[in-house]
């Protein structure tokens with residue numbers, strides 16, 4: 001947005017009030033540039049020491065002897081950590097509620113109650129033997145932002161909501177309950193804690209009878225912002241401070257079955273074989289070649305393989321393997337898949353095998369909002385931080401929020417790109433930077449968005 005656009009979207013009275021509030025002499029229109037700068041970057045900063053200290057405290061809940069945590073959703077450690085987070089949210093002046101789906105929501109009134117809320121947050125459950133940063137950084141930073149606003153008596157126009165979603169790692173349960181994607185039949189699925197999803201929601205203080213009440217519809221939120229560790233190594237390797245997430249990639253899975261002919265491995269000559277394993281090997285190489293043959297950051301993986309009958313002295317007559325493709329652009333995924341199918345026919349014709357594909361899972365890509373991306377980028381640069389636009393190869397609660405309104409995600413570096421591991425680490429300075437970008441982004445969106 002240019003300065004001109006910014007000003008033209010405000011009434012003159014609003015602009016003068018803001019100019020007065022920021023101490024800029026209201027000399028319309030000569031002070032336009034100064035006013036815009038004042039609006040674009042608030043002098044407020046989070047308390048980085050407090051934030052990093054709290055990350056240390058959170059790491060005690062579910063602590064493992066080898067480092068890191070196992071804080072599975074619906075476990076005692078999860079419930080205790082949520083109880084502790086709830087206290088922090090109250091201390092930050094938020095009106096806290098556990099919604100019917102078990103999400104923690106802390107509300108802060110805006111000056112205009114008619115506006116839709118700006119949401120920000122993340123999750124604090126972990127994978128088995130996970131680290132101390134995935135989800136935790138975004139959750140505690142969101143609370144820190146609320147506390148900073150409270151301490152500085154800053155009132156936003158929009159109501160704000162800090163959200164700590166429940167069970168992100170076990171299928172984005174809390175965020176999907178809010179976005180309307182969660183289905184009642186999932187309540188009986190057993191989570192990694194041993195409790196069913198339904199038992200888990202009740203355990204965290206949710207109310208299964210009122211589960212429907214947490215659903216929101218498109219337009220019910222002004223925006224959702226999530227700060228998260230990158231969980232990959234790009235920011236660390238390129239020494240970039242902040243990742244501006246372009247979207248959460250789409251993920252497509254197929255089961256690929258290759259039929260050949262099982263026969264004696266000793267007596268069947270090499271030129272008389274219909275070897276499904278050989279076809280699978282050529283297929284795996286072809287997937288890699290096709291995925292890397294076009295520019296972009298798409299990825300393709302053959303990650304699981306079963307050869308039948310599975311004996312050293314039998315030529316495999318059948319192979320079942322998995323194919324996974326990920327990209328921000330669903331059309332690109334389909335183009336690549338079509339080329340892979342064409343190639344598989346060629347491989348099959350050459351060695352007497354047939355390929356069949358069954359789609360087993362589709363997660364459609366969830367692009368972030370270009371306006372929110374621009375605000376994140378500008379907020380970071382105003383703080384003197386370097387930025388880089390990038391996709392998220394991992395899933396996040398943010399992808400569900402894209403169904404309700406504009407979404408943005410802020411990444412901070414993961415040292416050596418390690419995540420879902422006790423070795424997961426993000427530097428205190430990077431975490432503080434990320435929280436300040438979150439703060440500035442919330443304030444700028446509050447000033448600029450409807």
Ligand SMILES: [Zn+2]
Nearest residue numbers: 134135168228
């Ligand atoms: Zn996460």
